[in-house]
Amino acid sequence: MKKSIIDKLEKLQIKLTRLEKLLSSKKIISNQKKLKKYSKEHLKLFNLISIFLKWKKIKKEIKSTKILLNDPDMFEIAQDELKILNLEKITLKNKIKTMLLPDDFNNIKSCFIEIRAATGGDEAAIFAGDLFRMYGKYAEYNNWDTEIISSHEGEKGGFKEIILKITGLGSCSKLKFESGGHRVQRIPQTESQGRIHTSTCTVAVIPEVQSSIKTVINNSDLKIDTFRSSGAGGQHVNTTDSAIRITHIPTGTVVECQDERSQHKNKSKAMSILYSRIHANKIKKQNQKNSLIRKNLLGTGDRSDRNRTYNFPKNRVTDHRINLSLYCLNDILNGNLDILITPIMQEYNTKLLLQIVK
Structure with a gap:
């Protein structure tokens, strides 16, 4: 273990001793708020x-056991130990x-x-559909x-935009590294001459905000529009103004939702996204000086972030943040995302730890 980490732990050991003294003092015992905190x-x-x-x-036992290696009668026992x-x-x-x-x-969350x-036009929309299926399969695993x-379908397949909610323990901890630009290199379905094209999609992962910490949004700051849903869905789509568009005037944040038949349900979903987007932007501003954000291990969801390239002719996926290339594109698109996410998480935690023990 690095000396910087050991030094940090020894300081925390001194702090623990001080806390134990504080917790035994009458002054703290009589103050429930401080007692709970300490x-x-x-x-x-x-x-x-x-x-x-x-x-x-x-560590001490290892040192003393190593001395036994000098004794021929104890050598094998010492080795096993x-x-x-x-x-x-290590554990x-x-x-x-x-x-x-x-x-x-x-x-x-x-x-x-x-x-x-x-x-990339139609090809970018088709690739957005591929990413949607990839995350859906990863969620299943x-x-x-x-x-x-909410979803807006592409003219030749896929999606111009799709918003997916994923609920489950640990979902945000893993998927938060997916925010940013995702680039595909392949011969599009729409290409007649067999040329390889490069298209891009952006992914933004936003933690759901719990009701207890939601930012207060005044109704006077909201502009709410209703309109008819577009896309597949039969008569209902063409005749009912159930789709909702909410604009938060102070921040310019716009959210649309049209997947439910009920206007009330669409509004409820749209508001949950709006709360989460506003809260995420607030946290992003607070973290702008964080070197981990600058290094783009945690993407911002902006197009300028070049997270990953999916190269179909070479069956290769490259994550540019950690210079990792894997030659199993189909496995990854079928939801085997841990082989990409785990190394990024390890790198992120290593950098975070280095910041803590400085």
Whole structure:
């Protein structure tokens, strides 16, 4: 374990001792608010330092066991013992690193995925449909629920825009790395001369905002329009003004929803997206100085973010943020996204840990 991490842990050990003294003082015991705050902090630090002390103990045992390697009669026993101790040491080190990372409350939330065709016309819309199916299959593998909130179909297939809600534990923690520009290189269905084209889509992953922390939105700040739904759906689509468009005037945020037959349900869905978008933009502004955002490991959902390229002729997917190329494009489009997301998460957590222990 790096010296910077050990130094950090030793400082936290001193802090734990101070907290224990505070929690035993009459002044804190009589103040329920402070008692609750310090008790919560103490529990988290106690669990972390307990593992750190175990790690230090294992480290000492490894040192003393290595001395036994010089004894021919104890050599094999010492070797076996060292294997067990080293494995335990690595396990404890990984636990410590995980516990040092700050809590991200978005990790336990559900999220919206907004997929939009960008450059490439009909082919970009078709690719947006491919991405939609990829995320749907990934959700199935993880036993997450999916719901289409809003969609605008492309003229030759796919979607000009589709918003999907994914509900399930850990969905936001993994999918938050998908925000940004996704580029496809292939011969489009619409290409008659067999030339390879490059098209792009943008993906924005937005955590769902819980009712307890929703930003207050005044009705006077909203412009609500109703219109007739477009796309497949029979007579209802052409005759009923059930689709909703909500504009938040102060921020210029516009949300549309037309997938439900009920105007009331469309409005409810649109408002949930609006709350989440406004909250996400607020957090984005707060985090603009964060070097992890600047390094684009967490995408912004903007077209300028070049996250990933899906190259069909070479069966290759490249994630440009960590320079990772995998030659299993079909597997990835069929929902095997963990082989891309896991390395990004590891890189993100490593960089985050380095910031904490500076």
